[in-house]
């Protein structure tokens with residue numbers, strides 16, 4: 204199938220499943236590979252009915268320039284194996300492991316190890332032998348951090364290869380999201396909000412967009428504006444926290460302690476909006492759960508402006524220290540080609556010069572009308588990942604201020620009851636630019652309008668591979684700094 | 699150097715005076731324990747309980763509702779479902795309790811029924827840990843919100859080190875385990891090993907709805923519904939010296955082989971002030987009220 208003939212949808216849109224032609228396994232593979240060659244990114248690759256004798260495959264291909272999502276569907280014959288695309292397109296490497304883990308027979312994949320559903324302890328790591336030695340770290344780490352296992356293959360101090368085995372946080376979210384056999388619709392928003400707790404508003408918004416598309420109940424403008432403000436406050440809190448954590452890892456304590464506190468100031472701004480520092484309860488399908496009255500809006504503006512001054516002084520200080528620059532520059536470098544091949548998203552991709560940003564390429568909610576400039580830098584190192592965050596902090600501050608000053612009037616939510624019927628036999632996809640990058644939520648309904656399949660792709664799913672790659676030929680002592688410069692989610696990966 | 703000093707002056711002194719001074723201000727929309735005004739409830743209405751995602755709010759009998767703070771996500775779903783605005787959240791951050799049973803309350807009773815007085819450790823454990831409590835944190839399926847608000851306690855504003863409380867990097871250096879998350883199957887062994895590696899006497903603290911009851915994941919076959927009843931050993935037993943000082947053993951929170959829990963801190967996630975309040979009360983550094 205030619206690329207231009209593929210059925211496409213816009214972000215946060217639903218489409219009848221019947222619109223998607225079903226290709227053979229081989230045609231599906233060719234079509235996806237050709238689209239990747241043509242510059243598309245794989246936003247999601249999944250099987251719709253994992254248990255069926257002949258599994259249905261679905262690929263969501265993001266065309267960043269055209270701003271649409273192409274959908275490719277294929278079906279394997281009973282007993283047919285899927286020939287892995289990974290040798291030609293490394294970005295699907297983990298997606299294909301996921302397919303295999305859910306029961307699809309995948310052939311020709313270089314490394315079919317567990318992703319999350321099977322015990323991570325079963326991973327067979329690639330070892331080097333010879334003069335090399337192995338360093339194993341985790342799942343429990345030496346701080347208040349989520350669990351995961353890192354296996355370094357080293358020659359002396361140098362890391363030749365890092366393999367990351369996750370799945371310790373697996374809580375069965377995708378399974379529980381669907382209606383049968385056990386799913387409880389009352390829990391869905393809570394699953395979304397706790398997929399990655401530091402991305403409550405991001406995942407909450409992606410979930411809301413998907414459900415709104417299926418129920419045909421778009422959020423009113425004021426609701427869109429308030430959740431956009433929440434999304435940027437979430438970005439601010441996390442980016443500021445990350446700059447502090449990076450400073451801490453190179454022992455530059457002034458910025459570390461100021462940013463640690465300023466991160467809290469942003470969390471408290473979110474709490475001013477909805478009572479929860481992480482934005483729990485703020486985003487709901489159909490809009491938001493809390494309104495911003497005039498007094499609250501003014502207080503938000505005042506506190507935002509006060510925080511901005513302190514923040515500037517803390518960040519300027521970071522860049523004035525040559526010891527910090529010395530540690531950040533040329534550490535953990537990735538090239539633009541690495542980022543494209545591995546399918547990286549978010550600030551980690553933009554730090555290699557990539558332009559992709561869901562807010563620009565697949566604008567949703569009010570980002571369709573008010574644009575946030577895309578921040579990028581070209582050096583691909585820890586410095587670039589920090590610097591892109593600083594630029595994004597500036598843009599987010601301006602955006603929040605702008606939105607607060609031009610808040611649309613009207614209702615904040617069009618609430619549909621939980622058991623309201625969804626479009627039957629439909630498929631919807633929503634992309635949101637969370638602070639770590641592209642969040643994908645995809646839902647498919649059955650003939651009764653109930654959720655039959657729910658898929659989540661957290662940006663960490665792509666970017667853990669970026670961290671592993673950035674560690675190659677680095678001193679193992681640089682791992683904490685590199686790790687912090689990505690700051691990825693374990694829960695979001697493990698679902 | 700001059701710029702560093704200049705910035706230092708601009709940023710000022712930020713460590714709060716609490717508990718000697720006032721606590722940090724809570725947002726006006728802060729969500730504490732639910733309070734239900736039964737006078738407003740229409741007969742036979744169960745809209746709130748029907749909306750609850752975790753069965754935290756139930757009606758064991760038609761006239762007497764029951765609220766389990768260990769299951770509650772403080773999520774507003776019940777408040778939003780109520781047709782008569784009979785439900786609201788209190789703004790009191792004090793929620794932690796020593797006993798799991800003390801978290802089960804009557805939501806119509808306005809007076810604080812949480813038995814916070816019982817949050818304090820025994821005199822013997824206070825003598826041992828009261829001035830220095832080193833904690834090993836393990837996230838087992840935590841979403842990173844509980845973890846973040848534990849981390850916050852070590853920032854300059856809260857500076858939990860003031861109280862001799864410190865999060866340490868090795869269980870060997872620890873006096874206790876702080877657990878977050880519902881304990882996925884894949885983390886079960888790691889939790890047991892960590893507990894075993896902490897030398898006795900030791901305590902365990904469950905932070906967040908997940909760790910107390912499984913939270914939003916309660917009942918999932920992939921998880922263990924948190925710490926209550928979680929066995930100290932399955933395949934592992936190395937250093938599990940259940941000394942008589944171990945809190946909870948005698949209280950039988952989950953059988954003799956369960957990890958004993960000295961403190962439960964509800965929330966999803968609990969506010970840092972709720973966590974700090976719980977810690978300080980446990981150590982007898984805040985008066986019982």
Ligand code: SF4
Nearest residue numbers: 750755770771773776
């Ligand atoms: S706040 Fe949420 S979890 Fe708690 S009782 Fe109400 S509905 Fe249930």
Ligand code: SF4
Nearest residue numbers: 841844906907908966
């Ligand atoms: S209790 Fe809530 S905030 Fe804490 S780890 Fe569980 S889901 Fe996250």
